[in-house]
Every structure is written in structure tokens, then in C-alpha cells.
Amino acid sequence: MAAQRHLLNLAAKAAIGLAVLLAGFVKFEPAPYELYMVVLIPLWALFGLRLSVSIAPLVVLLITFNVGGMLSMLVMDKLYNTPLYLAVSLFLAFSAIFYAAVIRQRPDILKTIMIAWTLSGVVTSILGMAGFFGVPGLGLFTRYGRATGVFEDPNVFGPFLVPPTLYLLHRVVTGPVHAMAVRAIPLIIIVLGIFFSFSRGAWGLLVIGVAMELGLLLLHHRSGLFRLRILILGLAGVALLGISVAVVLQIPAVSELFTVRARLVQDYDGGHLGRFDRHILGFKLALEKPLGIGPLSFGRMLGEDTHNIWLKALMDYGWLGFASWFLMIVLSLGGGLKIMFRERAWQPFLLIAWVGLLGHTLLGFIIDTDHWRHFYLLLGMVWGCIALEARFQAGTLDAEGKTIGRPAPPPWTNRRVRKIEEQQA
Structure with missing residues (x-):
């Protein structure tokens, strides 16, 4: 039985x-x-x-x-x-x-959900980035020159990746030190997937989500040592992200698209009958x-x-x-x-x-x-x-x-x- x-x-x-x-x-x-x-x-x-x-x-x-x-x-x-x-x-x-x-x-299903979501995020991020960089036969994973993964719209693809990012971030911050490197690899892949979606909404969602996640963890855990750990990891993460973005921006196609997408108001936002x-x-x-x-x-x-x-x-x-x-x-x-x-x-x-x-x-x-x-x-x-x-x-x-x-x-x-x-x- x-x-x-x-x-x-x-x-x-x-x-x-x-x-x-x-x-x-x-x-x-x-x-x-x-x-x-x-x-x-x-x-x-x-x-x-x-x-x-x-x-x-x-x-x-x-x-x-x-x-x-x-x-x-x-x-x-x-x-x-x-x-x-x-x-x-x-x-x-x-x-x-x-x-x-x-x-x-079944409360244990929550962990299953987040593990599956993370796996899905890693796979679709890899496919989206492969399509973005012109891997033969994978162009269907892009749209408007932006990574979409196995989504129709990059503006849905990017936000889909944010919850597994928060999950991996939580595991890195609260988990054992020896497991950080292993968890950081899929975290980096998914964050890069968000970046190459060139979705302003996804970028904003990532920044707000990470800030709120870390802020709530600081409120929940009163330990000074734990708060110091969050501060150190947060600074290290920002530095690593900054270096990664600086590297990929050396690619002309990436730099050009980033310049266009980084504008707060796009052509279709303002003007007569704009958004x-x-x-x-x-x-x-x-x-x-x-x-x-x-x-x-x-x-x-x-x-x-x-x-x-x-x-x-x-x-x-x-x-x-x-x-x-x-x-x-x-x-x-x-x-x-x-x-x-x-x-x-x-x-x-x-x-x-x-x-x-x-x-x-x-x-x-x-x-x-x-x-x-x-x-x-x-x-x-x-x-x-x-x-x-x-x-x-x-x-x-x-x-x-x-x-x-x-x-x-x-x-x-x-x-x-x-x-x-x-x-x-």
C-alpha cells in the first residue's frame, strides 16, 4: 500500500x-x-x-x-x-x-511547480538566445529581432521568466554556500533571456521583483549576519549583471536594439492615437x-x-x-x-x-x-x-x-x- x-x-x-x-x-x-x-x-x-x-x-x-x-x-x-x-x-x-x-x-506541489517553471525558463531562454544570435533553424524563437523563446510575443516571454528568477535568487540567498554556484548558472541564463527579450516591461518587472524579494527577506529575517549576506550577494549580483550587460553591448546589433528599447516612451506610445x-x-x-x-x-x-x-x-x-x-x-x-x-x-x-x-x-x-x-x-x-x-x-x-x-x-x-x-x- x-x-x-x-x-x-x-x-x-x-x-x-x-x-x-x-x-x-x-x-x-x-x-x-x-x-x-x-x-x-x-x-x-x-x-x-x-x-x-x-x-x-x-x-x-x-x-x-x-x-x-x-x-x-x-x-x-x-x-x-x-x-x-x-x-x-x-x-x-x-x-x-x-x-x-x-x-x-498537496503543499509539496509548490516545489514541483517552481522546479518545473525554472526548467521551462532555462530551456525557453536558451532557445530564445540561440535564435537571437542567428543559430540556423532557430529563427522561429525570435520576433521583431527580439528573443521570444517558445512564445509568440517577447513581451510575454520576458515576464514569464521573472518568477523562476525570483525562485533561484531566493535559493541562492537562503541556501547553503556550496550550492550557490550551481544555482547561479540557471539564474544567469534566465536573466539573460529576460535581457534579450528587450521587453521594457520585463526589465522593470525584474528590477522591482528582485528589490521586493530582497526587501521582504530583510524584513522577515532579523539576523544581522543574514542581512549582511544579502547585502554582499546583492552587490555581487549587481556587479555581475553590469559586467554581463557591458559585454553583450559590445555587439553592435545588441547595442543598437538596446538603445532603441531603452527609451522610456516609444513612437507607438505617444502622439495621436498612441498607447x-x-x-x-x-x-x-x-x-x-x-x-x-x-x-x-x-x-x-x-x-x-x-x-x-x-x-x-x-x-x-x-x-x-x-x-x-x-x-x-x-x-x-x-x-x-x-x-x-x-x-x-x-x-x-x-x-x-x-x-x-x-x-x-x-x-x-x-x-x-x-x-x-x-x-x-x-x-x-x-x-x-x-x-x-x-x-x-x-x-x-x-x-x-x-x-x-x-x-x-x-x-x-x-x-x-x-x-x-x-x-x-
């Missing part, structure tokens, strides 16, 4: 790990990630997935957000591919709920359209998408969608912050996911994030940790993440075996 349980646990971790890996390979919709998850979610639900009251706010707000999109679709004269777009939106909402529910049942002009027009229009103007209609009307998740919510999901998204973000960040510094086995993962979610929320002011797979993964991780804290407070889980009392049977355990175990309990 123990051997069977161990094998099933490994299968469960492998299934989640593969899902996270596939989240880093999105060239089109529906992506392989959707095709895999559309099988995994019902299968897991059939053999043991359970929702809890602790994640009910997330469930309700994600559903009402998507209901807003469906209502907004009613004002459209022609649907185009809107039904598929909303189907993907609803599916991604279910994916966040799924991750939260799985983490609540900021469209934002103003959109928010004015939202005051007259409680149901919005229909998903994806803004881009067809003005030639470019909203590039602002809050305006996107108003235009594509209406006032109901906007209110739902706003409340979801507030409750997610507030709930995560409330339990941030409690000594739990899942606290490091909560810190990484919370910083990532906050950073992506800020990034949402200049780009649409409602179809980013990894955004919903971060959301699910935060709510999963909130649900774990609820289990801890209820006395069914200890601070190490171990179930108090008889552990619940893992997914895919034979129903008859589970029934016998329950009768014996």
Missing part, C-alpha cells in the same frame, strides 16, 4: 510538473497547455480534487469576470472569433482554481458603455489593443468584469500579505508568488495580462497558500505542511481502496 501511494504521489507531481512546463510553450491558441489541462483538470476532479470555502472568493470573482465578457459579447454586431477568446478566458480561470485546490491538498491617447479615449468610452464594447473590439476600432488590463476589463468584460478583476486583485494581494511572514513550509513559495503577482499587476497598466497562462498560475499559487493557512488554522495541517491525522488519499487512488481506508480510519 505504501509503495502504491508513493508511485501515485510521484505521478501526481509529474502531471503538475508537465503542466507548468507546457505553460512556457505558447506559440498559438489553443496551445498544447490548454489541450493537456483540459484532460488533466477533469481527471483530477474525478479522482480526488475538492474545492474549499477558503478559495471561494477566487472562484466567484473569476466566474463573474467571465460572465461580464459574455454579457459584453451581446453588444457586438459580428462575433468574429470572440467565442474562442472567451472560452480560453474561462479555461484559464479554471486553471487558477485548479492550482489553488491542488496546492491546498496613452487610446487609454484616455477608452476610459471615456467606458463611462458610456456599462457592458463594454465586446471582447477584442477595441483593437479593431482603433487599430491597436488596449495594452492596459484595467481598460481591457472595462472594454471586453464591462463594468462587472472590471469590478470582479479589481476585487480579485485586492483580495489576492491583501490575503497573501496578511500571512506573508508566518513561519510555514510554504512561506518561501508564497513570497515568490506574491511578489510575482504584484509585479504583474503593476505591469498590467501597460499591457494586457488576461490571457497570460503564468499569471493565472501565480494567482493559483497565492490562493493555494491562503487555503493552506486556513487548513493550518483549522488544525488539519501543521507548519511543515504535513496533514494532522490520517492523510487524505492521493488522486487516482482506486475508489475501492479509498473506501476501505476510510472505513478502517
